[in-house]
Amino acid sequence: MAEETLHAPMPGAARLAEPLRSRWSPSVFDAAHRLPADDITTLLHAAQWAPSQGNLQPWRYVVCERGGVAHAVLVPHLSRGNSGWVPRASLVLLALTQVADDPHRAPDAKPVDPAVNLYCTGQATAHLTLQAHAMGLYAHQFQGFDKEAVADGLGCPAHWQLVAGIAVGVRGDPAEVSERDQERDRRVRSRKDLAEIAYGDAWGAPWSPGRMAP
Numbered sequence: 001m002a003e004e005t006l007h008a009p010m011p012g013a014a015r016l017a018e019p020l021r022s023r024w025s026p027s028v029f030d031a032a033h034r035l036p037a038d039d040i041t042t043l044l045h046a047a048q049w050a051p052s053q054g055n056l057q058p059w060r061y062v063v064c065e066r067g068g069v070a071h072a073v074l075v076p077h078l079s080r081g082n083s084g085w086v087p088r089a090s091l092v093l094l095a096l097t098q099v100a101d102d103p104h105r106a107p108d109a110k111p112v113d114p115a116v117n118l119y120c121t122g123q124a125t126a127h128l129t130l131q132a133h134a135m136g137l138y139a140h141q142f143q144g145f146d147k148e149a150v151a152d153g154l155g156c157p158a159h160w161q162l163v164a165g166i167a168v169g170v171r172g173d174p175a176e177v178s179e180r181d182q183e184r185d186r187r188v189r190s191r192k193d194l195a196e197i198a199y200g201d202a203w204g205a206p207w208s209p210g211r212m213a214p
């Protein structure tokens with residue numbers, strides 16, 4: 001199967017706008033590719049300009065460039081499944097969200113709502129990943145790593161929680177990676193039906209398209 005047929009667009013995605021339509025998460029990155037600093041800055045601007053409740057922007061990103069200090073902190077703590085493909089990416093960004101009040105907050109500061117902050121951080125990260133794809137790059141998010149050990153190694157304060165990593169880069173040669181990563185890269189993408197995720201008249205009652213008069 002041709003690569004573009006295998007990965008995207010998938011059924012139902014054909015009418016989506018780019019870069020949503022063709023986004024997917026590869027597991028084969030080009031380990032020789034380096035991302036220019038300007039491109040990294042642009043990715044961070046995409047997260048910076050995401051909406052957030054009260055414009056609080058409750059996210060932080062640690063930039064892990066291959067060969068850099070933060071990258072060296074991360075790599076030994078990757079899960080077995082992620083340890084092959086993540087280090088080959090040109091860049092890893094680590095996303096953190098504020099989960100508790102800053103011990104030095106102003107007395108009149110609003111208390112932190114960790115659920116809303118997590119929602120906002122996910123949204124900022126989504127913007128970042130789509131910006132990456134619009135720039136001809138690929139992004140693959142991952143949770144499989146020892147987040148506490150990495151947060152500790154980076155000196156992150158306790159009221160910030162490390163939630164995910166985002167590996168960014170360009171596609172590499174599958175022949176250079178393990179059979180397992182090749183298999184992951186070729187995996188057929190699938191989704192739940194809309195009837196399972198979109199409700200109409202009540203919880204669990206699938207929304208039916210075209211039921212209302214236009």
Ligand SMILES: Cc1cc2nc3c(=O)[nH]c(=O)nc-3n(C[C@H](O)[C@H](O)[C@H](O)COP(=O)(O)O)c2cc1C
Nearest residue numbers: 023024025026081082140141142143144145164189
């Ligand atoms: C929060 C989050 C955590 C993820 N963790 C991992 C991970 O640890 N390892 C991995 O290979 N993929 C991980 N993924 C990627 C998902 O498996 C992938 O997005 C999903 O299978 C859908 O595929 P697609 O992105 O190609 O549409 C993660 C994605 C998200 C959003």
